[in-house]
Amino acid sequence: xxxxxxxxxxxxxxxxxxxxxxxxxxxxxxxxxxxxxxxxxxxxxxxxxxxxxxxxxxxxxxxxxxxxxxxxxxxxxxxxxxxxxxxxxxxxxxxxxxxxxxxxxxxxxxxxxxxxxxxxxxxxxxxxxxxxxxxxxxxxxxxxxxxxxxxxxxxxxxxxxxxxxxxxxxxxxxxxxxxxxxxxxxxxxxxxxxxxxxxxxxxxxxxxxxxxxxxxxxxxxxxxxxxxxxxxxxxxxxxxxxxxxxxxxxxxxxxxxxxxxxxxxxxxxxxxxxxxxxxxxxxxxxxxxxxxxxxxxxxxxxxxxxxxxxxxxxxxxxxxxxxxxxxxxxxxxxxxxxxxxxxxxxxxxxxxxxxxxxxxxxxxxxxxxxxxxxxxxxxxxxxxxxxxxxxxxxxxxxxxxxxxxxxxxxxxxxxxxxxxxxxxxxxxx
Numbered sequence: 001x002x003x004x005x006x007x008x009x010x011x012x013x014x015x016x017x018x019x020x021x022x023x024x025x026x027x028x029x030x031x032x033x034x035x036x037x038x039x040x041x042x043x044x045x046x047x048x049x050x051x052x053x054x055x056x057x058x059x060x061x062x063x064x065x066x067x068x069x070x071x072x073x074x075x076x077x078x079x080x081x082x083x084x085x086x087x088x089x090x091x092x093x094x095x096x097x098x099x100x101x102x103x104x105x106x107x108x109x110x111x112x113x114x115x116x117x118x119x120x121x122x123x124x125x126x127x128x129x130x131x132x133x134x135x136x137x138x139x140x141x142x143x144x145x146x147x148x149x150x151x152x153x154x155x156x157x158x159x160x161x162x163x164x165x166x167x168x169x170x171x172x173x174x175x176x177x178x179x180x181x182x183x184x185x186x187x188x189x190x191x192x193x194x195x196x197x198x199x200x201x202x203x204x205x206x207x208x209x210x211x212x213x214x215x216x217x218x219x220x221x222x223x224x225x226x227x228x229x230x231x232x233x234x235x236x237x238x239x240x241x242x243x244x245x246x247x248x249x250x251x252x253x254x255x256x257x258x259x260x261x262x263x264x265x266x267x268x269x270x271x272x273x274x275x276x277x278x279x280x281x282x283x284x285x286x287x288x289x290x291x292x293x294x295x296x297x298x299x300x301x302x303x304x305x306x307x308x309x310x311x312x313x314x315x316x317x318x319x320x321x322x323x324x325x326x327x328x329x330x331x332x333x334x335x336x337x338x339x340x341x342x343x344x345x346x347x348x349x350x351x352x353x354x355x356x357x358x359x360x361x362x363x364x365x366x367x368x369x370x371x372x373x374x375x376x377x378x379x380x381x382x383x384x385x386x387x388x389x390x391x392x393x394x395x396x397x398x399x400x401x402x403x404x405x406x407x408x409x410x411x412x413x414x415x416x417x418x419x420x421x422x423x424x425x426x427x428x429x
Contacts, residue, residue: 012049
C-alpha cells in the first residue's frame, strides 16, 4: 500500500539527521507528505540509533509506541530503519512482527519503494532539512575503517567511503541557496577524508573550497587524532569564515587503556598533537570526549585521566560511561566496574571540567563577540559564538533591549558575565 502521509521520527546523531533529510527529499518528490505529528499520519517511520544502550532503549520504546498506534488503528503501517536494524534485524523481526519492514543504513532505495516512492539518483544532493534554516550539516564520508574496541560503528556503517568532492560542493551550494549560514562538516572521522579515493587526505582542499563559497561559518566536527592534517589548522587561521574550533574525540589518555581501545595513539603523541594545534592557532577552542569505566580501568588510571583533563584544559568536553556493547570488540573483555562506579567517575571528571570551563570562559567577560542567534524568548536572544557547535556547546544569553535581531542572524554582543556553560550579556545596537 502506498503511503501519502508519513510521520518520520529521526533519532540519534547529526549523521542520522542527514540520512533522514535525504529520505524526505526523495519521498516528497514522489508526492509523500510529511506530518508534524504521528496522529496526522497513516504511516510512521523511525530512523533508529544503535550506538549506546540508552539510544537503543529509546529506539525500541518509540517503535513499541508506534506499534501500539497501529494496533489501535490510528496508523496503517510502521517501518523501522537505521543503525539498530543493522545490529539486530533478525531479533527485531522476530520480536516485532507487527512492523511492516526493517531497513538498514544503506537501503534508501528499498525503503522508498516500501513507502511507495521512487529513488531518483539526480536528487541525491537534495535534502529536506530538519535543522533550523540557518545551520546545517555536510556529511563528507560514510562508515569507518578504525577498529576502536568500544565501538560498533564499522559494523553498522561499513568501511570508510569518502563522498566525491564535486558532489559535496553541489550539496553545499544547495544548502547555501536555502539560507544556511553555518555549515557543520561531519563524518565518523573527517581526518580520513580522501584517503580511500585519492590515497591522501583531501580535507584541507575541501575546506578551502567550501570557504570560497562564502558561508559565514564553517565548523569541523569529529576529527580522529591519528593522521589529522595539520595544514587545516593553518587554513583555519587564514580564513575568517572557518571557525576556530575543532572536535577531536580522544576517549582516554592512559597508554594501556588507549592500547586496549585500539586507538593507535599514546599519551605523549596526544599531548604533542594538542600542543601543536594550539601553537598553530592560539585562538582555537577544542572539544573532546572521554570514556570513564572502560573494562579494567584502575583507580590510578582514572586519576591519570582526571589530571590530564585538569592540565590540558579543554574548552568543551563530554564524558560517557563505558557501554558494554555486544557488537563491539571490547565485549570480549571482562566488565569489572559497576554501573554506579562508572557514573561516579563520569561525575567526578565532569566536576573538574566544569571548573576548567568556568575559568576558560572568564576571558570573555567585557569582550564583544560575534554571535549567531538560534532562538528568541521574549526579551532574551539565545545564541552561540564561533567556539560553540549547535546543541552540544555553550550558549550566549543576551538581553535584546531595543536592538533589532532575528533568529538566524548574526549580531555583536558585549559579554558582562560568564558561567561554566553560558556567556551572559547584551546585544549591541
